[in-house]
Amino acid sequence: MAMENPFENKEVWFAVGSQELYGPETLEQVAKQAGEIVDYLNNQHSIPVKIILKPTLKSSDAVRNFMVDASSKESCIGVIAWMHTFSPAKMWIRGLELLRKPLLQLNTQYHREIPWESIDMDFMNLNQAAHGDREFGYIVSRLGIRRKIVVGHYTNPEVSDRINTWVRACLGWWASNNMNVMRWGDNMRNVAVTEGDKTEAEKIFGASINTWSVNELNSYVNRATDKQAKDLIEDYKNKYNIDPELLNQKYDSLLIAAKQEVGMVSMMCDYDATAAVDNFEDLGGLSQLPGVAAQRFPSEYGWGFSAEGDWKTAILVRLGLVMGYGLEGGASLMEDYSYHFEPDNEMILGSHMLEVSPSIGSIQKPRLAIYPLGIGGKSDPVRLVFTAAPKKDAVVVSLADMCSRFRLLMNIVDVVEPSGSLKNLPCARAMWKPQPSLSLSAQCWLLAGGSHHTCMTTSIGREVWEDFARISGVELAVIDKNTNTQDFERNLQISQMYYKLNVK
DSSP states (O other): OOOOOTTTTOEEEEEEEOOGGGHHHHHHHHHHHHHHHHHHHHTOTTSOSEEEEOOOBOSHHHHHHHHHHHHHOTTEEEEEEEESSOOOGGGGHHHHHHOOSOEEEEEOOSOSSOOTTTOOHHHHHHOOHHHHHHHHHHHHHHHTOOOEEEESOTTSHHHHHHHHHHHHHHHHHHHHTTOEEEEESOOOTTOSTTOOOHHHHHHHHOOEEEEEOHHHHHHHHHHOOHHHHHHHHHHHHHHSEEOGGGGTTTHHHHHHHHHHHHHHHHHHHHTTOSEEEOOTTOOTTOSSOOOHHHHHIIIIIOOEEESTTOHHHHHHHHHHHHHTTTSSOOEEEEEEEEEEOOTTOOEEEEEOSSOOOGGGOBSSOOEEEEOOOSSSSSSOOEEEEOBBOOEEEEEEEEEEEOSSSEEEEEEEEEEEOOSSOOTTOOSOEEEEEESSOHHHHHHHHHHHTOOSEEEEESSSOHHHHHHHHHHHTOEEEEEOTTOOHHHHHHHHHHHHHHHHTTOO
16 A cells, blocks of 8 residues: 555646736737746646646636635645736735635746847736736735745746745645544653644644544454465565564564554554554553554655654654655654764764654665564564665754744754664664754754654755745744854744734
8 A cells, every 4th residue: 555646636726917908919918828838837847736727817806716716626735826917916805815725926927038129018018027926926915925936937947846845835735734643542641842732733734633542453453364464574575674583483573563554554544544643651452562564654655653642743744755755755753862972073863762764765675673672561563673864955843832833943954874883773763964063953953942753854855844834824943054043042032922923
């Protein structure tokens, strides 16, 4: 059961603004040239959905009807707006106020260069995006509507790349609003940052977060047959190097791990869930804490997974997988574990006891192994052991409940190979060098109240997460190569005032 293509049957609507003032001949040219622009963009393989050109919008009623239709159409995940000519912005007010889909303002034009010798007033009359888009930009800003702005000639690869990034964020927003998070048990006792307001999360992100009994999960696991488990083990053999003991004296443990995956997947499908969490403190009748099954949720099914009841990180992993669909790399739960303070070679060891997913890529073929686990009080769990593959400008992002709002915190990091073998470490791991440095990154992370749990994404970078934060209206703090602690702390203080004012 592979991850379904989330882009299938999704589309973005393209709105072209003008007005009746220009007359039929000019408006015919507007429609024709807009069609050529949309055709060009649709032929760029970087944009993963079809862009649908709608009739030119020339009146307030037309704009209103367009926005209502876009908002109610399930397949439409976003709207691109472009003013080919001047389009009086007051006619956009009613419609924009009703728009419930993400908005991108495209500031482009049909011609790439000014025709110095032939330009005349007919040309000027037709090609007015330079000031038509300013009129539109004013009303969108006045109404306080969040949008992404992309500027440049439509044939510039950077333009289509940035549209692609926004489309991926739009799909993340769609996935967020169609997400059911399955909690097997509650949060780890006494842990603060993994807590959060689930009702507010559903209001902001649209994700439904609920709890199911671990013993209900156990009943699904108990119904898994030996044949189902053995078929799954064949898949393990194709994808991983399996320690010989798991195929011999420890085979029963491998069979149990496979049955856990069969049961977990079956229950997720029955409840239409796309993200899940468990908690080693609440395992009910399960004979071992899920290891390989949890690790395969992102890589094999495209589902988010997190540990210790941390539903916020499970949501982020699911979003990272959806937004990065079709790209190299993936998303996984990660946890800052230990620092390497070697001068001029500082880095962080990230890991988790069982749940880091090979979705993010691995240096070598993951190894399926069994080791003791000192918590949970159950049998030794089967897990994948690997080291994450190097990746420049990867992202670790956390979501924290700051009482008055949620805060996304993102650090740009370079995943690197470890300096040693880590041969005695019985869990999946990643080494990374955080930007701008370990000390500055950690200081800013602590200032922002970032979680020890993160979602690492190696398929998508900062701009997709920035677009998603803008669409959702969630606070975003970024730590990158240009960050300094003074400005970062000041920006956090300004952001706190901004969100307390409840600005739209």
